[in-house]
Amino acid sequence: MRYISTRGQAPALSFEEVVLTGMAVDGGLYVPETVPQLSHEELAAMAGLSYAEIAFRVMKPFVGGEIDDDTFRGLVRDAYATFSHDAVVPLNQLDANHFLLELFHGPTLAFKDVALQLLGRILDHFLAKRGERAVIMGATSGDTGSAAIEGCRHCDHLDIFILHPHNRVSEVQRRQMTSVLADNVFNIAIEGNFDDAQAMVKASFADQAFLNGARLVAVNSINWARIMAQIVYYVAAGVALGAPHREVSFCVPSANFGNLFAGYMAYKMGLPVKQFIIATNANDILHRTLADNDFSKRELAATLAPSMDIVVSSNFERLLFDAYDRDGNAVRELLERFQQEPAVLAEAPLAKLREKFSSFSVDDDTILETIRDAHHRTKALLDPHTATGYRAAERARADAVTPMITLATAHPAKFAEAVVRAGFSGVPLPPHMDDLLEREERYTVLPAELKAVQSFIADNRR
Numbered sequence: 320m321r322y323i324s325t326r327g328q329a330p331a332l333s334f335e336e337v338v339l340t341g342m343a344v345d346g347g348l349y350v351p352e353t354v355p356q357l358s359h360e361e362l363a364a365m366a367g368l369s370y371a372e373i374a375f376r377v378m379k380p381f382v383g384g385e386i387d388d389d390t391f392r393g394l395v396r397d398a399y400a401t402f403s404h405d406a407v408v409p410l411n412q413l414d415a416n417h418f419l420l421e422l423f424h425g426p427t428l429a430f431k432d433v434a435l436q437l438l439g440r441i442l443d444h445f446l447a448k449r450g451e452r453a454v455i456m457g458a459t460s461g462d463t464g465s466a467a468i469e470g471c472r473h474c475d476h477l478d479i480f481i482l483h484p485h486n487r488v489s490e491v492q493r494r495q496m497t498s499v500l501a502d503n504v505f506n507i508a509i510e511g512n513f514d515d516a517q518a519m520v521k522a523s524f525a526d527q528a529f530l531n532g533a534r535l536v537a538v539n540s541i542n543w544a545r546i547m548a549q550i551v552y553y554v555a556a557g558v559a560l561g562a563p564h565r566e567v568s569f570c571v572p573s574a575n576f577g578n579l580f581a582g583y584m585a586y587k588m589g590l591p592v593k594q595f596i597i598a599t600n601a602n603d604i605l606h607r608t609l610a611d612n613d614f615s616k617r618e619l620a621a622t623l624a625p626s627m628d629i630v631v632s633s634n635f636e637r638l639l640f641d642a643y644d645r646d647g648n649a650v651r652e653l654l655e656r657f658q659q660e661p662a663v664l665a666e667a668p669l670a671k672l673r674e675k676f677s678s679f680s681v682d683d684d685t686i687l688e689t690i691r692d693a694h695h696r697t698k699a700l701l702d703p704h705t706a707t708g709y710r711a712a713e714r715a716r717a718d719a720v721t722p723m724i725t726l727a728t729a730h731p732a733k734f735a736e737a738v739v740r741a742g743f744s745g746v747p748l749p750p751h752m753d754d755l756l757e758r759e760e761r762y763t764v765l766p767a768e769l770k771a772v773q774s775f776i777a778d779n780r781r
């Protein structure tokens with residue numbers, strides 16, 4: 320299996336190289352050169368298998384033999400043994416054909432654990448084999464950071480630097496990151512927003528001179544392995560509800576678009592998907608692009624679903640690459656224009672996207688109303704991100720027959736403030752986090768300046 324860049328000018332890489340590289344040198348993101356196919360028979364044979372076994376079968380072609388099967392099976396098994404639910408990502412039936420796919424039973428209570436528990440183990444495997452150390456640099460709006468720290472903190476070969484927007488993540492999210500006092504973990508609170516943090520991470524991949532030759536690794540969804548691991552739960556959920564014999568639809572709370580892109584990959588591999596619904600909060604660039612062909616940046620709004628407070632949606636580039644028939648030059652031109660001024664998509668690619676995707680934007684008042692309404696109707700207590708998905712699914716679904724699977728991306732305890740504002744008395748943290756609010760914290764506040772962040776990393780890496 321080879322991986323190519325969405326901007327068409329970087330060298331093709333192997334799986335091991337792509338995992339250890341992150342972003343392509345031409346500024347693009349890596350995608351598989353060809354999409355492996357899951358036949359009708361292979362999908363049907365997954366019914367009833369454990370999540371770890373489905374994960375092994377779905378991901379094996381992407382690994383392309385670069386980790387031997389027994390070792391890879393072991394990494395996958397160990398990654399999902401950290402989840403507190405036997406089904407790893409259980410389906411919760413809300414009504415006749417609306418299901419919640421609960422992705423929050425991992426150690427840090429958000430969907431990021433699904434990929435980052437595995438990515439930490441894969442990185443450890445490759446770095447140990449090479450006898451190398453590496454520096455992780457990641458940007459987070461609150462969930463990727465703690466999941467990356469949790470997934471990589473025991474890895475002797477890694478130093479981890481996570482940038483979060485100062486005072487713009489929930490208290491639980493911040494403490495999940497900053498209360499990890501390990502020698503190889505560094506939390507940086509940026510005086511800016513997530514887009515500033517992500518831009519600094521991307522700029523650091525583009526010019527790594529500040530690291531004096533050390534290897535820089537990505538844990539954000541720019542790293543292909545993140546997407547690969549997230550494909551699995553779409554397949555597992557689809558098969559559990561009757562695929563390949565019947566179609567399913569998915570509604571995904573979206574921002575950086577790694578989650579939904581993984582679903583699109585599952586579809587391209589052969590999972591019968593009728594419809595994808597993109598749910599956004601008030602930061603609605605994905606919705607505006609799809610609905611009005613308005614691919615333009617707007618001021619970032621602080622919302623009740625802070626993990627989705629993102630304007631520049633990295634992985635949309637991967638979808639555009641497909642929509643533009645894998646024309647790297649066209650994608651590069653479009654994204655360069657988008658960075659400078661409002662852009663529009665060409666007619667044909669936009670029409671292609673509209674065949675499979677619809678979208679819906681949900682403001683803060685509606686998030687609160689939805690948390691109340693969903694609880695009243697189904698007894699499920701949703702976190703504010705999942706609430707955007709639930710509302711979008713109820714409003715935008717194409718029919719009342721195809722099972723609709725809304726991805727529950729975080730546990731409500733991570734966002735107690737919003738849940739309390741919706742009228743509930745609070746949500747207890749799970750036992751392993753009982754004392755989270757009393758734990759000592761350590762983090763460094765820095766201005767949103769690339770040089771300041773890079774100097775901090777250069778001075779502190781081991």
Ligand SMILES: Cc1ncc(COP(=O)(O)O)c(C=O)c1O
Binds near residue numbers: 429462576577579705
């Ligand atoms: C809880 C939660 N829901 C939804 C999202 C959006 O996912 P994505 O960025 O993959 O679109 C994120 C983070 O981005 C998140 O942390």
Ligand SMILES: N[C@@H](CCOP(=O)(O)O)C(=O)O
Binds near residue numbers: 541
């Ligand atoms: N919501 C994310 C933002 C980063 O997204 P990623 O999927 O690219 O890591 C977060 O919680 O940090």
